Amino acid sequence: MNGQGMGLKGSKVFISGAGRGLGEGIATHLGSLGAVVAVADVNEETAAAVAAKIIEAGGEAVAYGGDLGSRPVYHDTMAAFARAYGPVDALINNASYLVYEPIEKVTEETLERMIASGLKSVFWGVQAFLEHRDPNAVRGDIINYSSPVAYRGRPNTAAYTAIKGAIAAMSNVLAGELGPRGIRVNVIAPGSVPTPATAGFVTAEQYEQRAKGIPLRRNGRPDDVAKAVAFLLSDEADFINGAMLSIDGGIIAAG
Numbered sequence: 001m002n003g004q005g006m007g008l009k010g011s012k013v014f015i016s017g018a019g020r021g022l023g024e025g026i027a028t029h030l031g032s033l034g035a036v037v038a039v040a041d042v043n044e045e046t047a048a049a050v051a052a053k054i055i056e057a058g059g060e061a062v063a064y065g066g067d068l069g070s071r072p073v074y075h076d077t078m079a080a081f082a083r084a085y086g087p088v089d090a091l092i093n094n095a096s097y098l099v100y101e102p103i104e105k106v107t108e109e110t111l112e113r114m115i116a117s118g119l120k121s122v123f124w125g126v127q128a129f130l131e132h133r134d135p136n137a138v139r140g141d142i143i144n145y146s147s148p149v150a151y152r153g154r155p156n157t158a159a160y161t162a163i164k165g166a167i168a169a170m171s172n173v174l175a176g177e178l179g180p181r182g183i184r185v186n187v188i189a190p191g192s193v194p195t196p197a198t199a200g201f202v203t204a205e206q207y208e209q210r211a212k213g214i215p216l217r218r219n220g221r222p223d224d225v226a227k228a229v230a231f232l233l234s235d236e237a238d239f240i241n242g243a244m245l246s247i248d249g250g251i252i253a254a255g
Contacts, residue, residue, distance in 0.1 A: 007233075007234050007235035008030060008033045008034055008035045008230065008233060008234060009033070009034030009035070010034060010035075010036065011034075011035045011036065011089040011090060011233070012035070012036045012038070012081070012082075012085050012086060012087065012088045012089045012090070013030055013035045013036065013037050013038065013088075013089065013090045013091075013092065013233070014038040014040065014078060014081055014088055014090070014091050014092070014125075014129070015027050015030075015037060015038065015039060015040065015092040015094055016040050016041075016068045016074075016092070016093055016094050016095035016121055016125060017040070017041055017042075017068075017094040017095030017096060017117075018037075018039040018040060018041055018047065018050060018092075018094060019039065019041030019042075019043045019045075019046030019047040019049075019050055020041075020043075020046050020050075020195070020196050021195035021196055021198075021222070022094060022190060022193065022195055022222055022225050022226075023039075023041070023092075023094040023095070024046075024050050024222070025222030025223060025225060025226045026092060026094065026222075026225065026226045026229050027039050027050055027051075027054065027061065028050065028053060028054055028057070028059075028226075029223065029226035029227065029229075029230060030226070030229070030230060030233070031054035031057065031059030031060070031061055032054075032057060032059060033230060034059070035059075035090075035233075036060045036061070036062075036085050037051070037054060037059070037060070037061040037062075038061070038062055038064060038077075038078075038081040038085075038088075039051045039054070039061055039062070039063045039064070040063075040064040040065075040066070040068060040077055040095075041063075041064075041065065041095075042065070042066065042067050042068070042095075042117075043065065044063065044064075044065020044066075045065075047063035047064060047065055048063040048065075050063070051063035062081065062084065062085075064077045064080065064081070067116075067117075068095050068117075068121045068124065068125065069095075069113075069116030069117045069120050069121050069124075070116075070124075071120075071123075071124045071127075074121060074124035074125055074127075074128050075124065075127065075128045075131070077128075078125075078128035078129065078131070078132050079128070079131075079132060081132070082132035086134075087132060087133050087134035087137065088129055088132045088133050089133070089134075089137070089140060089141065090140065090141040090142070090143070090233055091125055091126070091128075091129040091141070091142045091143070092142075092143045092229065093121060093122045093125045093126075093142070093143070093144045093145060093167075094145060095117055095118065095121045096114075096117055096118040096145065096160075096163075097113050097114045097116075097117035097118060098114075098160060098198065098201065099114060099159065099160070099201075100156045100157055100160065100201045101156055102155075102156055103156075103158045106158065106159050110159065111159055114159050114160065114163060115163060118160075118163045118164075118167075119163045119166055119167065122144055122167055122170065125142075126142060126174065129142060130178075133183075137182065138182055139182045139183070139184065139238070140178075140181070140182060140183040140184070141183070141184050141185075141186075141232070141233050142171075142174065142178070142183060142184070142185045142186075143185075143186055143187070143188060143229060143232055143233070144167050144170070144171045144185070144186075144187050144188075145164070145167060145187070145188060145189075145190070146164045146165070146167050146168040146171075146187045146188070146189040146244060147160070147161070147164040147189050147190070148189055148191050148246065148248050148251045148252050149161045149164060150164040150165040150167075150168055150189070151189070151252045152251070152252060152255070164189075167187070168187055168189075168244060171185050171186070171187045171242070171244075172242055175241050175242030176242070179241050179242075184232075184237075184240065184241040185241065185242065186232050186237075186240060186241065186242065186243045186244075186245065187243070187244040187245070188225065188228060188229065188232070188244075188245050188246075188247055189244060189245070189246045189247065189248060189252065190220060190224075190225045190247045190248065191214065191219075191220050191246070191247060191248025191249055191251045191252075192207065192210045192211070192214060192219045192220060192248070192249075192251070193219060193220035193221065193222060193224070193225065194207050194219055195222065207219050213251075214248070214249040214250060214251055215249055215250030215251075215253070215254050216249035216250055217249075218249065219249075220247060220248065220249060224247055225247050228245055228247045232245065
């Protein structure tokens with residue numbers, strides 16, 4: 001199915017944390033479907049590299065560097081994208097800062113950084129999206145990230161789980177609050193997907209072991225998540241609002 005068939009061609013999509021990992025995979029996939037992609041990341045160099053890859057493949061993208069855990073930075077970045085390309089059609093809140101550690105080792109510094117990157121940025125992103133979307137648009141889309149850890153307790157993930165659980169609850173509120181404005185708010189919960197962001201916390205051997213416990217008996221791939229996001233943004237998902245889509249091979253369902 002091509003981008004035009006999915007209703008994505010020409011759509012302006014802002015993606016936070018898109019300089020690598022799942023965000024990069026989503027950005028490149030949506031770019032291939034004809035979306036105009038804002039690749040935003042705290043690391044401006046990696047954001048620029050992803051945007052360049054999209055452009056080289058024939059797509060349209062622009063890179064922005066900045067800490068989106070800061071409200072002024074997020075609002076200014078979204079404003080720059082809207083000035084350059086027009087009203088924003090969709091927002092994907094992908095940014096996060098990942099640390100796995102026992103509860104007694106969680107420091108104030110780590111927790112503040114994780115909350116700013118993974119939770120505050122969602123608030124600021126939604127605010128900025130509401131400011132810079134077309135108020136007369138029939139539809140807008142917001143996709144937030146939860147995680148299987150918010151539904152199944154996993155040791156050493158207390159801070160990450162608290163953030164992902166909060167996002168799931170917040171997204172339910174937003175689906176009801178923003179639905180009357182034509183804005184669909186949905187949540188994805190990617191499972192075990194090896195990315196550069198997780199390399200420092202999960203070894204290849206651990207990923208191999210994880211795959212044995214996943215009902216589909218494999219870890220996920222970035223394109224698994226990217227294709228699911230494209231579906232949620234598409235015309236085919238026009239009546240889906242407030243859903244939590246687990247992209248985990250059955251981890252949550254298996255309990």
